[in-house]
Amino acid sequence: MLAEFRTKRETERVRVEDKYQVIGFISSGTYGRVYKAKAKKTVKSADGEEKELVYAIKKFKPDKEGDTHTYTGISQSACREISLCRELQHQNIISLQEVLLEDNSIHMVFEYAEHDFLQIIHHHSQQERKPIPEFTIKSFLWQLLNGVAYLHANWVLHRDLKPANILVTADGVVKIGDLGLARIYERPLQPLFNGDKVVVTIWYRAPELLLGSRHYTKAIDIWAVGCIFAELLTLRPIFKGEEAKMDNKKNVPFQKNQLNKIFDVLGKPTKEQWATIEQQPEYPNLASFRSSPNRLREFYNNSCSSNSDAGFALLSAMLEYDPVKRITAEDALLHPYFSEEPKPSMDSFEGQHYQYPLRAVKSEDNDMKVPPTANSAVQGQGGTTHGGTRGKHGHSGKDEGRPSKRGRV
């Protein structure tokens, strides 16, 4: 009797190629591959013009491709991302158009975003050799916080905020992408720690996580936003540490190098700054660190492209050691920095003359069934990756050496 059902499903099923024409390959990672595609059906815009709708299709590969005997269904990461994207609707969160199933693979069809923070940071540091205009930075930051505030109001932690995951449309609208590690924490059946031993890419990982805290909060996302803010201002990661690898027994190692990078700028945290620091599991390991002063002001004055005191105050508030004292997304949106000129806008590129490069698309790889040719695959990012490239439909592969974080599930 299942045969009847199967036939019904298969005949009703919409094929990806019926609706979309693949333009080319964007990027790949352990999760699968991302393609740029356009809808076969065009829509008429208000002024009667035929408009093409462009999408990014994220094709998950089955957990164990080709091996039907050990195939165990969709991965938990895909499950999370689909279930959350299905519920979330916000102008600063990448929107999921639809999900299609074909050839044992999930295809998530997302709205297309031409740029991402990482690509824009690279463009300014490599090509322009000039800072990002403060208006654009402020608009980026405000919209990013706006999206994070929405996630947090809905009890969702993103857990992997970093420049490559923050997309920007051609119209300058920020779209938070990649919710593959995101989780609802309203009703944890399991403590968050049990599911994923390690979250957040090392450079953006909050001090409480580095000190082994098991009951982390939305403050971990704010720390990452603070790091991203600093990176927009200086065009380089503020805490560029090296990740200590997990050993064979999957014990989470102490991240001495990363903490050192943080202490270099913010000073070694004291009990006065962070009341519960002594209760952090890794606290004993801090004994070997020498105490050091907070040099954030110096860093801001010397390395950052803004001279706004309010900007400094906001950055400090986001890089607060004590997660309880760290500013919330909602409060950050009301920070005086945003009422100062230049005021943020929903079009971060408004009146700006920079032409950011379009997302690289390999048009020769336009068959989703065939793996892309070797030299076009954005793979094997060196450095500290131990989980493969993250599932961004994001960047154009210019972040060699950048760490990434695959959720351990």
Next chain:
Amino acid sequence: MAANFWTSTHGTNWLLSRQALADCRKIDRQYVNEQDLIKVNIWFAQIITDLGRRLQVRQVIIATAITYFKRFYTKNSFRNTEPNLVAATCMYLACKIEESPQHIKAIITDMKTIMQERGENFTYENQKVAEMEFYLLEELDFNMIVYHPYRSLMTLAQDLGTKNEDVQWAWYVINDSYRTDMCLLYPPHVVAAAALYLRIALRGGAQYGDYSLTSTTSTANDNSVAGVTTRGAKRGAAAAASNNNTNTTANETPKVKDIRLWFAQLNVDLEHISDIVQEIISLYKLWGEEDKQNEKIREILTRLLK
């Protein structure tokens, strides 16, 4: 979404009218009558519950799995599918979504055991469950986040100052409500209010033992006690519904003086509450019968599944 039920996919896509639900079941109704279909639903809810218990997952996961199962059968008839496979797959997906993933082999092993206890064989292996998961996701339209009455119950009970034993009792009623169609018809907070109301109404007719009631709702294998429940609940519900029951539980709910006023202020349709209460009462009646008549359900399933 998570903060607002009404903007969630649950609130916008998965609350059906009774008529819509009846339309979904037209094909099945060609083979069995309405009462029998209710028994079939109780039967499979019990299978999923037993599977969840064997896997030692939490109640919320069982509730999510049953909700998936019921949603699946708003789009399919029992006749054209394999409900045991669907049930196992619902549990597999629910565990993932509720962040307590179980190995697919564990699901299958435990499903085999509980079906053997029922004199049936569960013959599916990994790839069948994985394949079914794909179909299930499509039928659910990838809407996987489900809201349950448990959280609302805690909020309401706190507001009302309800005793722990009453909260526990209402919790059991909510568990039992998943054997009915309530999770397809009413928002979870309304079901929670109804469960609490049922308890309070019963306390109004205090001559019926409370503790025996608790054990009845959790095991439901003593028909005579279930009968008492039914009558007691009916009387209590009727009294409270007609708003005559002024002396309800004043000493049990110290935070709230007027229980009727409190329910009125909940902004929940009292007709819905009494509807749910009636439904749960008739559940206990049918459930008791079904449990002793394993032969009967087998005969119904044969007709339904051909």
